[in-house]
Amino acid sequence: MPHQSEPPKDDSSRPPIDPALIGPGVTFLAIGALLVVAHFYERLPVHAPACGLRSTTGIPCVACGGTRSMMALSHGRVLDALAFNPLVFLGIVAAITWAGTSLIRWRFFPAPQDSVPRRIPIWLVVTGLVTAFVANWVYLYFYLPE
Numbered sequence: 001m002p003h004q005s006e007p008p009k010d011d012s013s014r015p016p017i018d019p020a021l022i023g024p025g026v027t028f029l030a031i032g033a034l035l036v037v038a039h040f041y042e043r044l045p046v047h048a049p050a051c052g053l054r055s056t057t058g059i060p061c062v063a064c065g066g067t068r069s070m071m072a073l074s075h076g077r078v079l080d081a082l083a084f085n086p087l088v089f090l091g092i093v094a095a096i097t098w099a100g101t102s103l104i105r106w107r108f109f110p111a112p113q114d115s116v117p118r119r120i121p122i123w124l125v126v127t128g129l130v131t132a133f134v135a136n137w138v139y140l141y142f143y144l145p146e
Contacts, residue, residue: 018106020117028099031092038070060140062087062133083145087136 041047053061065084072080073089082089111117 018111021102021106024095024099024102027095031095034070035074035092038067039074041067041071060137060144062137062140064140065144083143085136085144086139087132090132 037044048067051061051064053059054064063085066088069081069084069088070092072078072084073092078089105111
């Protein structure tokens with residue numbers, strides 16, 4: 001007689017992992033890893049090269065100050081992190097908020113199976129991102145600390 005396996009236990013007290021948690025989770029882990037690297041950046045044997053645009057033209061690129069912003073944030077200097085590159089700092093805050101709210105929504109407010117997620121119009125997303133990048137670049141052009 002073949003061996004009968006035990007049926008899987010139904011653990012309905014906890015909802016299954018939602019695929020919508022993968023993006024925020026991976027982003028959160030990546031930012032955490034980057035902050036660890038930034039914390040020990042001075043001790044690393046290899047460093048990022050200087051910004052080619054800034055060293056050639058004197059004009060900062062949109063990412064200038066990003067490494068220093070991550071380093072300052074990893075050492076708890078929030079205002080310095082914001083001063084070095086506001087967009088990097090706000091991106092980190094947005095990613096942590098995204099991960100936290102996604103986890104809270106998954107755990108305490110499960111979506112019905114037949115619900116369709118509400119989407120933001122793409123033109124609004126693109127307009128917001130372009131505005132953020134231009135505003136960040138203008139800030140960096142006039143105020144980026146040396």
